[in-house]
Amino acid sequence: MKKSICTQQPRTNNKKHTILIVDDNNDSRVLLKTLLKGHGDNPTIAENGKKALKKIADKKFDLIISDIFMPVMDGFKFCQTVKEDGNGRNIPFIFYSAAYKRKEDEEFALKIGAARFVRKPVEPKKLLSIIKEVINESEKREFALNKAIVPNNDEKEIASLYSERLAHQLIHKEEELHDSEERLLSISNTINDAIIIIDSRGIITYANKSAEKLFGYSNSEFIGQGLCDTIMPKKYANAHLEGIKQFKKTGEGNLIGKTAELCAKRKDNTVFPIELSLSSFKIRNKWHAVSVIRDITPRKLADALLKKSADTLQKSYGGMISALSHMAEARDPYTAGHQLRVAELARSIAVEMGFPSEQTDGIFLGGLIHDIGKICVPAEILSKPGKLSDIEFKIIQNHPQVGFDILKEITFPWPIAQIIQQHHERLDGSGYPNNLSNSEIIPEAKVIGVADTVEAVASHRPYRPSLGIENALEIIANGRESAFDTDIVNTCIKLFNEKQYKFA
Structure with a gap:
């Protein structure tokens, strides 16, 4: 009813x-x-x-x-x-x-x-x-x-x-589905990247033409096989088998929805680098995973060549800067080793403060030639044992600008010319040559400025003996906030007092 x-x-x-x-x-x-x-x-x-x-x-x-x-x-x-x-x-x-x-x-x-x-x-x-x-x-x-x-x-x-x-x-829907499958198959086989689909057991159910070409297996050799039996190196096997257990239940895994750089194995057992993108989908309540695999051997080779070129260029920069440093110190025997000691202290300060490695390299190299402008200062002024006249002092004060003018047309990966130009500038604007203040001074120059002051006070000069490291640290401590950056000064003092830093 x-x-x-x-x-x-x-x-x-x-x-x-x-x-x-x-x-x-x-x-x-x-x-x-x-x-x-x-x-x-x-x-x-x-x-x-x-x-x-x-x-x-x-x-x-x-x-x-x-x-x-x-x-x-x-x-x-x-x-x-x-x-x-x-x-x-x-x-x-x-x-x-x-x-x-x-x-x-x-x-x-x-x-x-x-x-x-x-x-x-x-x-x-x-x-x-x-x-x-x-x-x-x-x-x-x-x-x-x-x-x-x-x-x-x-x-x-x-x-x-x-x-x-x-x-x-x-029937119409079945025809549409068949046409859709044909289109997807056609698209899949025209893609350069390898596409491999596995079921929840880790068994390969589909591999496109690019996968066959990349790994050296025919389609019949792929279908029905596990990844461990075909394209996966042994070092990944245990992690893969554990991951399959989780994937079978939840469709999730460490690499699902991510892109990672791994290694894969060809039929001839050669291992090569790949980029793997992994996603999951469900059919009839069972999980499947789609792997899109790209051979990144050419990219890795290009990266290696690029790194080699960068290393060579870095050595060339270092060699050039070292030569300039020796040239400057050859004219001023009383300050021989000064630039190297400043560079080493500045680098230690930068490392202690957590500067990025690339920036730290720039600070060290800038320190090696921070006084390059003194090559234009007459030798008799550089080595004069007595007090400098006002005119002589003004000539000395011009060396940061001269150094900048010498190097400004050279393209370095670091702001070397600016470091040289600004290493005598002070936070309160009392420095030279341009009376810059606080944020106008780049961090690298602030670090060099502190290291330069400490080394200069603690070392012998033509016109006076060494004043000692304690006096040097007292001078920068008194200049915190007014002349020098507080964090840089505190770090420098910490290196000497707590970490027993010493000039070589």
């Missing part, structure tokens, strides 16, 4: 239309619901025919708009069930489908009691017009009297037509 769905009563024209939307596609449901609500109607949604029947049993509807191709109960079966119910047959029914488009589909839809058969897509204005027409017909009872009743003697014909429509659509 069939359950009565609901008794539909005539509505007054000023009442909102209560409309049931049945579609398995969420986007389609939301769009149609939004459209109807925007025009003053009261829509309700269901994902398939079976759920829609439950809603009809609990609520009165003025109209049903249904898709056809849906899981659990399709639109045709849903419409038949509604129209065969003694109390539900008067609900007007509109099919709104993108999957069923043949003339025979429309004829069958109308035969089982639908008022209209609308093919997606359709303009919203047109769809609203159709809805209005169908509801008006229903209210005038035209649809109920002429079309809603399905004669008993048509039951066999209806069943036959339904089976025919369903079979045709399934």
Whole structure:
């Protein structure tokens, strides 16, 4: 005995239309619901025919708009069930489908009691017009009297037509799926990267042409084999087998959704570097993984050559800077070794403060030639044992600018020319040659400035003996914040007092 769905009563024209939307596609449901609500109607949604029947049993509807191709109960079966119910047959029914488009589909839809058969897509204005027409017909009872009743003697014909429509659509879907698979296969085989798919056991179920070419296996040699038996080096085997256990349960793993650089093995057992991108998907409740594999041997070779070139260039820079350092000190025997000692102290400060290695290298090399500008200072001034005159002192003060002018056209990976130009600048603007202050002075020059002051005070000079390291540290300590960067000064003092740093 069939359950009565609901008794539909005539509505007054000023009442909102209560409309049931049945579609398995969420986007389609939301769009149609939004459209109807925007025009003053009261829509309700269901994902398939079976759920829609439950809603009809609990609520009165003025109209049903249904898709056809849906899981659990399709639109045709849903419409038949509604129209065969003694109390539900008067609900007007509109099919709104993108999957069923043949003339025979429309004829069958109308035969089982639908008022209209609308093919997606359709303009919203047109769809609203159709809805209005169908509801008006229903209210005038035209649809109920002429079309809603399905004669008993048509039951066999209806069943036959339904089976025919369903079979045709399934065949059509199968053809679409086959065409889609063919397209994906064609695309996969034109991609230069190797693509390998494994199941939840780690067994290869698919390998494209590029995979065959890259690893040296034929397709038949790939399919049905494990990764450990084909392309995976032994060093990864244990981790892979453990990972497969987790992947089988959850579809997750250490490399799922990531790109990593690893090694792979060819059929001839040669091992080479690869870039692996891994993702997962589910079919029939079982996890599968797609590996996109790229041979990065050329990239690694290029990186190695680039590193070799960079190392060679670095040595060339170092050799050039060392030569300039010796040239400057050859003219000033009293300061021989000064630049090297400054460079070594500055580097130690930078390392202790956590400067990046590249920046630390620049500080060291800049320290090696920070006084290169003194090659333009007359030797008698450099080695004068007595006090310098004002003019002589101004000549000495010009050496940072001279050093900058000598090196400014040379392109170094570090700001060498700026380090030389600014190593006598001070935070309060009292330095030279440009009276720069605080943030205008680059960090490298601030470090060299502290190291230079400490070494100069602690060493012998033509005009005075060494004042000792304690006096040197006291001078920079007193100059914190005014002349020197506080963190740099504190680090320098820490090196001498706590880490027993000593000049070589």
